[in-house]
Amino acid sequence: NLNEEKRNLSLGGHVGFDSLPDQLVSKSVTQGFCFNILCVGETGIGKSTLMNTLFNTMFENEEASHYQNGVYLRPRTYDLQESNVHLKLTIVDTVGFGDQINKEDSYKPIVDYIDTQFENYLQEELKIKRSLFNYHDTRIHICLYFIAPTGHSLKSLDLVTMKKLDSKVNIIPIIAKADTISKSELHKFKIKIMSELVSNGVQIYQFPTDDEAVSEINASMNAHLPFAVVGSVEEVKVGNKTVRARQYPWGVVQVENESHCDFVKLREMLIRVNMEDLREQTHARHYELYRRCKLEEMGFKDTDPDSQPFSLQETYEAKRKEFLGDLQRKEEEMRQMFVNKVKETEAELKEKERELHDKFEQLKRMHQEEKRKVEEKRRDLEEEMNTFNRKKVAAETLSLSQPLKKDKDKKK
Amino acid sequence: MCKTINSISSTKKKKSKKIFTNVKEKQYVGFATLPNQVHRKSVKKGFDFTLMVAGESGMGKSTLVNSLFLTDLYKDRKLLNAEERINQTVEIIKHTVDIEEKGVKLKLTIVDTPGFGDAVNNNECWKPITDYIDQQFEQYFRDESGLNRKNIQDNRVHCCLYFIPPFGHGLRPVDVEFMKALHEKVNIIPLIAKADCLTPNEIKKLKDRIREEIDKFGIKVYQFPECDSDEDEEFKQLDKELKECTPFAVIGSNTVVEARGQRVRGRLYPWGIVEVENQSHCDFVKLRNMLIRSHMHDLKDVTCDVHYENYRAQCIQEMTSKLAQDNRMESPIPILPLSTPDVDTEKLIKMKDEELKRMQEMLNKMQQQMHDKEQ
Numbered sequence: 175n176l177n178e179e180k181r182n183l184s185l186g187g188h189v190g191f192d193s194l195p196d197q198l199v200s201k202s203v204t205q206g207f208c209f210n211i212l213c214v215g216e217t218g219i220g221k222s223t224l225m226n227t228l229f230n231t232m233f234e235n236e237e238a239s240h241y242q243n244g245v246y247l248r249p250r251t252y253d254l255q256e257s258n259v260h261l262k263l264t265i266v267d268t269v270g271f272g273d274q275i276n277k278e279d280s281y282k283p284i285v286d287y288i289d290t291q292f293e294n295y296l297q298e299e300l301k302i303k304r305s306l307f308n309y310h311d312t313r314i315h316i317c318l319y320f321i322a323p324t325g326h327s328l329k330s331l332d333l334v335t336m337k338k339l340d341s342k343v344n345i346i347p348i349i350a351k352a353d354t355i356s357k358s359e360l361h362k363f364k365i366k367i368m369s370e371l372v373s374n375g376v377q378i379y380q381f382p383t384d385d386e387a388v389s390e391i392n393a394s395m396n397a398h399l400p401f402a403v404v405g406s407v408e409e410v411k412v413g414n415k416t417v418r419a420r421q422y423p424w425g426v427v428q429v430e431n432e433s434h435c436d437f438v439k440l441r442e443m444l445i446r447v448n449m450e451d452l453r454e455q456t457h458a459r460h461y462e463l464y465r466r467c468k469l470e471e472m473g474f475k476d477t478d479p480d481s482q483p484f485s486l487q488e489t490y491e492a493k494r495k496e497f498l499g500d501l502q503r504k505e506e507e508m509r510q511m512f513v514n515k516v517k518e519t520e521a522e523l524k525e526k527e528r529e530l531h532d533k534f535e536q537l538k539r540m541h542q543e544e545k546r547k548v549e550e551k552r553r554d555l556e557e558e559m560n561t562f563n564r565k566k567v568a569a570e571t572l573s574l575s576q577p578l579k580k581d582k583d584k585k586k
Numbered sequence: 587m588c589k590t591i592n593s594i595s596s597t598k599k600k601k602s603k604k605i606f607t608n609v610k611e612k613q614y615v616g617f618a619t620l621p622n623q624v625h626r627k628s629v630k631k632g633f634d635f636t637l638m639v640a641g642e643s644g645m646g647k648s649t650l651v652n653s654l655f656l657t658d659l660y661k662d663r664k665l666l667n668a669e670e671r672i673n674q675t676v677e678i679i680k681h682t683v684d685i686e687e688k689g690v691k692l693k694l695t696i697v698d699t700p701g702f703g704d705a706v707n708n709n710e711c712w713k714p715i716t717d718y719i720d721q722q723f724e725q726y727f728r729d730e731s732g733l734n735r736k737n738i739q740d741n742r743v744h745c746c747l748y749f750i751p752p753f754g755h756g757l758r759p760v761d762v763e764f765m766k767a768l769h770e771k772v773n774i775i776p777l778i779a780k781a782d783c784l785t786p787n788e789i790k791k792l793k794d795r796i797r798e799e800i801d802k803f804g805i806k807v808y809q810f811p812e813c814d815s816d817e818d819e820e821f822k823q824l825d826k827e828l829k830e831c832t833p834f835a836v837i838g839s840n841t842v843v844e845a846r847g848q849r850v851r852g853r854l855y856p857w858g859i860v861e862v863e864n865q866s867h868c869d870f871v872k873l874r875n876m877l878i879r880s881h882m883h884d885l886k887d888v889t890c891d892v893h894y895e896n897y898r899a900q901c902i903q904e905m906t907s908k909l910a911q912d913n914r915m916e917s918p919i920p921i922l923p924l925s926t927p928d929v930d931t932e933k934l935i936k937m938k939d940e941e942l943k944r945m946q947e948m949l950n951k952m953q954q955q956m957h958d959k960e961q
Contacts, residue, residue, distance in 0.1 A: 218754035240758045275760050276707045322753055323783070324644020328668035330706050351753060354783035356853050370668050420785055423866050425858020433856050 206260035208311050209449060210291075212247075212343065213265065214284060214335065215320025216272030219350045224318075224405035225265055227418065227429060228441055229254065232407065233265065242270030245280050247287045249312070264312060277331050281338040288314050288342045292464040299465075313461060315452045316379070316444065317343045320350040321400060325359050327366045336376045342460055344379035344452055346444070347371070352402035352435050353420060353427045360402055367400055381443055382451050395443050401436035404429055632691035634740060635882055638772065639696065640715065640764065641749025642703040643671070645779040650747075650838035651696055653851055653862055654874055658840070659683065659696060666704075676701040676714040697743060703760050712764045719743050719771045723897040742894060745808070745877070745885045746772045749779040750833065756795040757803075765805045771893055773808035773885050775877070776800070781835035781868050782853065782860050789835050796833055807832075810876070811884055828876060834869035837862055 213221040222235040233252060249266040266287065271280060291313045298309050317339060321332060339345060347367065349355070355363060371378060378399070381392035406429050410419040418429045429437050444452075474489045639647040648660045659681050666674065679698040684691065699715055702708075722741045729738045746768060750761055765774055778784075778792060800807060813825045839862045843852040851862040862870050877885075 216753065217758075220753075237755050240754060240756060273758055275711075275763065276709050278707050280706075322644070322751070323780075324642075326644045326665050330668050330672040330674070330704060333668040334672060334706055351783045353855070353857075354752075354780050356855055374669055422782070422785055422858065422860075423864075424782075424860050425855065427855075427857050 203259055205307075206262060207449075208262040208264075209453070210264040210266065210312060210314050210316075212268075212284070212288070212314045212317040213320065214268045214271060214317060214339075215350060216322065217270065219320045219322060220405050221267060221318075221320060221350075223407065224320075224348075224350070224403060226407045227405040227437065228445070229263070235267075238267075238269050240273045242273060244274065245270045245283045247283055262310070266314065272331060280331065281335045284335070285338055285342065288339070289464065292342075292461055293468070295461065296465055296468060313456055314343050315449075315456045317345045319345055319347045321347055321367065323349055323351050323355050323363075323402075325355055325363050327363075328370050333370065333374055333376070336371070336378075337374065340377040341463065344455055344460070345377075346379050346440075347400035348436075348440065349400050349402040351404065353404045353422075355402065364398075364400060364402070379452070379455070381448055388447055391447065392443075395439055398436060398439055401440045401443075403437045403440055404435040405437070629690055632693065633882075634693040634695070635886065636695040636697060636741060636743050636745075637877075638699065638715075638719075638743045638746040639749070640699045640702055640746060641779060642751065643700070645749040645751060646836075646838050647698075647747075647749055647779075649840050650749075650777075650779075650836055650870075652840055653838040653870065654877065655683075655685065655694065657683065657685065671701070671704045672706050674701040674705045676711050678714060678718045695741070702764075708760055711760075712767045715764075716767050716771060719768070720897070723771075723894055724901075726894065727898055727901060742889055743772050744882075744889045746774050748774055748776045750776055750796065752778050752780050752784050752792065752835070756792065757799045762799070762803050762805070765800075765807070766803065769806040770896060773888055773893070774805075775808050775873075776833040777873065778833055778835040780837065782837050784835065793831075793833060793835070808885070808888070810881065828872060831869055831872055834873045836870050836873055837868040838870070
């Protein structure tokens with residue numbers, strides 16, 4: 175074993191490897207970034223408007239109908255650029271969520287979609303010839319869950335859905351259309367929502383506090399969850415500025431005014447501070463969990479019964495042998511079955527043949543018997559006829575000779 | 587079979603009124619005091635009104651009721667958690683209060699429907715509500731047909747306020763199903779709840795969309811009666827505005843705030859104050875005027891003359907058809923009681939005759955044969 179003791183050395187001058195992060199950054203900028211957002215919320219709650227507001231673009235979207243039979247996911251990919259940074263953004267919408275009268279199965283399409291993206295990545299990872307570096311990663315990095323601003327608590331559907339998603343994706347709950355809740359109501363509402371999530375064991379995404387540079391701001395933001403947001407793409411003149419806002423008869427709600435809503439906080443957290451962490455968490459935590467479960471399902475293990483480490487190759491070989499063995503066995507079984515069936519049918523046919531033969535013999539005998547009887551009858555009949563004829567002849571001769579006889583008698 | 591009368595007041599108005607005026611002899615008879623007498627008697631008797639509120643939890647129903655009747659009916663209620671609501675069933679809860687204004691007494695009953703639309707599976711969640719309404723009709727029907735009709739309690743639901751969420755693009759399947767299940771049993775007034783999350787443009791768009799969908803799905807919501815032709819123009823204009831404003835976009839509030847130097851019911855936001863009774867903020871005033879100040883009695887009339895009568899007619903028809911069925915069960919000989927026995931016995935007689943004939947023939951044959959043989 176190599177002596178693994180590390181020693182700290184001091185440098186005599188500037189070497190220059192402090193440029194490593196810059197090299198990394200430069201490489202990743204060239205590569206471009208990829209970010210996938212899943213928006214879950216009922217129809218009309220403001221998902222599309224919020225996306226437009228967050229990214230300051232008009233993503234194309236038609237108003238969804240309330241009468242879908244079920245929930246389906248609609249992913250849309252856009253190429254955005256800011257400064258020299260390219261972002262491949264995919265926004266996935268849940269169309270029809272919350273509209274059905276029976277919503278027991280509403281979470282399924284969402285879970286299936288997330289799993290499918292993990293599966294696709296896993297397949298790529300397991301390939302022999304793979305190209306992960308230019309693979310378009312479609313795994314969901316963040317799920318924004320839109321809560322309706324009832325002011326009371328979560329809806330039953332919200333609770334059920336978030337419980338199904340919290341082990342598969344980073345969830346940030348947000349209160350949508352928050353301009354209908356007053357400040358005091360909002361405070362109570364937020365507390366109620368968080369306590370319901372905690373008491374039901376729902377794991378939402380926590381902004382990381384281990385990195386010194388951002389721990390303070392992240393910690394304070396964690397306390398503001400769920401973010402109460404208002405979205406708008408319309409601009410209103412306030413004072414001498416034009417801002418994105420919603421104009422009401424009683425006032426103007428400014429989207430980027432922090433005392434009006436938490437939009438700015440959401441944008442900070444989601445895009446400006448923690449986007450990379452979200453990607454990392456998705457890969458290191460949620461994807462790894464999926465991969466482990468999937469492989470365990472297939473029978474892979476990390477250590478064999480003797481606690482010696484197994485390699486993937488060995489396990490794969492073992493599985494392959496097992497599979498081929500299974501295949502062979504099945505073939506044998508089928509062959510055997512086929513042979514048995516043939517024998518059975520053969521036996522049946524022989525039996526039938528024998529029966530037929532017997533029947534034939536029997537009929538033959540009957541026929542002969544009949545024939546004999548008929549012969550007998552014929553003979554009898556012939557005899558009768560002969561007898562009759564003889565009698566007839568006798569009678570005739572008698573009748574002819576009879577008068578003579580009488581005469582003879584008379585003469586005597 | 588059962589005719590559904592949609593509006594009775596329009597037929598009333600069509601009858602022409604002959605007005606006799608005695609120009610020559612301006613002698614005062616005195617029946618012009620009848621309205622006063624009616625007024626006096628009704629004040630003495632007091633009024634009653636049953637209002638049902640329905641809609642998902644969190645739509646502001648209780649707040650609106652408090653705002654409408656300027657009282658707090660829901661002091662100590664307990665709201666359920668999300669977890670408890672997953673499999674929640676719909677309950678019916680009645681609150682009855684006696685309120686008085688200028689000597690006029692009103693016994694107000696609010697029928698609450700907590701749990702509606704809150705579970706994950708809301709199949710037929712309106713059934714307890716329709717059952718409740720039918721039960722009240724049934725009870726009234728029985729009382730009305732009873733011998734002692736002095737103190738009949740009228741618990742029939744006179745009006746149902748249905749709260750549509752303002753977050754969507756129009757009616758949702760559960761809204762449509764609910765209203766279709768109830769529109770022939772009770773006067774439905776659809777409302778857009780929590781309207782302070784919609785800008786004026788959005789409100790207009792949503793109202794148009796909802797009106798369209800109500801037509802498309804054939805939902806019969808409460809229709810305001812037509813104006814009298816001899817009402818003044820101002821009233822007619824107001825009436826027209828009222829009708830074009832439906833469904834009303836409402837906001838309610840349990841708190842009083844200071845706005846423009848006055849203390850009003852409202853909601854305080856960082857960006858402004860929403861005044862519940864400000865007509866440019868929402869349609870609360872229109873709803874209140876319509877529900878309480880002008881159309882309360884019409885709502886009761888339509889309930890009694892249309893919905894209840896439909897129920898009653900249907901009930902009686904069901905009973906008579908059931909009786910007819912029972913009658914049929916008892917005797918095997920159906921509809922025509924007299925002619926059938928004859929037909930049957932005749933048949934029998936015929937049959938027997940034929941048999942006899944056959945036997946006679948056979949007998950003759952045999953006799954003949956024997957005769958031949960003897961010979």
